[in-house]
Amino acid sequence: MYINIIVKKKLKFNSKTIHGGQIFEKGYGAVMPPIYQTSTYKQESPGVHMGFEYSRTHNPTREALQNSLASIENGKYGLAFSSGLAAIDAIMKLLKPGDEIISTYDLYGGSYRLFQKIFSRFGLKFHFEDLSRVENLKNKINSKTKLIWIETPTNPMMNIIDIQTVCKLAKSKNILTAVDNTFASPYIQQPLDLGADVVMHSATKYLAGHSDLILGSIVTNNDEIAEKLSFIQNASGAVPGPMDCFLTLRGIKTLHIRMQRHCENCREIAEFLQKHKKIDKVYWPGFKNSRFFNVAKKQMKDFGGMLSFIPKGANYQTAEKIIKKMNVFTLAESLGGVESLVGHPASMTHASIPKKERERSGLLDSLIRLSVGIEDIDDLIDDLDGALN
Numbered sequence: 001m002y003i004n005i006i007v008k009k010k011l012k013f014n015s016k017t018i019h020g021g022q023i024f025e026k027g028y029g030a031v032m033p034p035i036y037q038t039s040t041y042k043q044e045s046p047g048v049h050m051g052f053e054y055s056r057t058h059n060p061t062r063e064a065l066q067n068s069l070a071s072i073e074n075g076k077y078g079l080a081f082s083s084g085l086a087a088i089d090a091i092m093k094l095l096k097p098g099d100e101i102i103s104t105y106d107l108y109g110g111s112y113r114l115f116q117k118i119f120s121r122f123g124l125k126f127h128f129e130d131l132s133r134v135e136n137l138k139n140k141i142n143s144k145t146k147l148i149w150i151e152t153p154t155n156p157m158m159n160i161i162d163i164q165t166v167c168k169l170a171k172s173k174n175i176l177t178a179v180d181n182t183f184a185s186p187y188i189q190q191p192l193d194l195g196a197d198v199v200m201h202s203a204t205k206y207l208a209g210h211s212d213l214i215l216g217s218i219v220t221n222n223d224e225i226a227e228k229l230s231f232i233q234n235a236s237g238a239v240p241g242p243m244d245c246f247l248t249l250r251g252i253k254t255l256h257i258r259m260q261r262h263c264e265n266c267r268e269i270a271e272f273l274q275k276h277k278k279i280d281k282v283y284w285p286g287f288k289n290s291r292f293f294n295v296a297k298k299q300m301k302d303f304g305g306m307l308s309f310i311p312k313g314a315n316y317q318t319a320e321k322i323i324k325k326m327n328v329f330t331l332a333e334s335l336g337g338v339e340s341l342v343g344h345p346a347s348m349t350h351a352s353i354p355k356k357e358r359e360r361s362g363l364l365d366s367l368i369r370l371s372v373g374i375e376d377i378d379d380l381i382d383d384l385d386g387a388l389n
């Protein structure tokens, strides 16, 4: 049984974040869905109940969130998981031993670890390629290829992959495409509309948006995939609790206004760093001379809140020194919250990827990554300028 409300009324994105897929609570007319902190539900007689039996299978607060997730990604079915990695884990369980997956080569370190350290032991074979060049994808596809896994913008190199081109090629060969849309958020890009079969999020990041929980999501339009994923969600059991579902739902209601400010602030910082004499390179897809500018312009509404940079002549130690001098930017893993964060991918988020593999994608020890928050831009620029000088 899969419960899902498909909202007939067509709303624009900035209204979907607030109303998408939501129904009013019947008991007291609460405007926000209650936190149904319960594991089980009373049955009138064996098998006769009000649609809910056990909270691993269904929970009303989770349903409300799942419907919101589906709505903001322009999909039919939404599923919530206990973390972004649990969502990816569920997608991989659609496959069977012998199947091959082609993935972006600069991807989230935890995804790489899940693929290489867990699923490759169960007979799945992964290829990691620079998918911003579609020839690389063409060359790797064979009769065993079942899934293409893309992250765009990539983490932390901010490469952009042409979702539509990849999906078209995949579809012509009967291969599924899954997009990790965490970095962009559905405010910026909606992969299902570009042909993707599945879109996944670490809702921990922009969707929840306040650095206060861990949660993952999957959205699809495909009835068969939805059915299978729903089965896996219940059978494997990596579901989020109702409190975290509630908080994510609350976060989503301000997604559009937060994203707007994230993008504005990030653009100012990118331009500031680009002109700064102590900076060697800035990775941000919004520069007109970037090789990614045109494809970014085509598939993204804006350029997002993330960027990476390399200070002039920097190494591991100098990068570390600059990071330690920052005050408004907090040194921490993660991204997408209202507060600005700074990270050192080589020692933090991407430490689980071998150095040789990291450097193949340009992820040097001197690279610094920023998740630009929604603070006052003057304070952010002052903080960066002070640390660099």
Ligand SMILES: *Cc1c(COP(=O)(O)O)cnc(C)c1O
Pocket: 083, 084, 085, 086, 108, 110, 111, 151, 155, 180, 182, 183, 201, 202, 203, 204, 205, 214, 215, 216
């Ligand atoms: C954080 C992150 C994940 C993993 O999500 P969790 O919620 O931490 O399990 C996956 N992909 C990307 C791009 C991420 O940033």
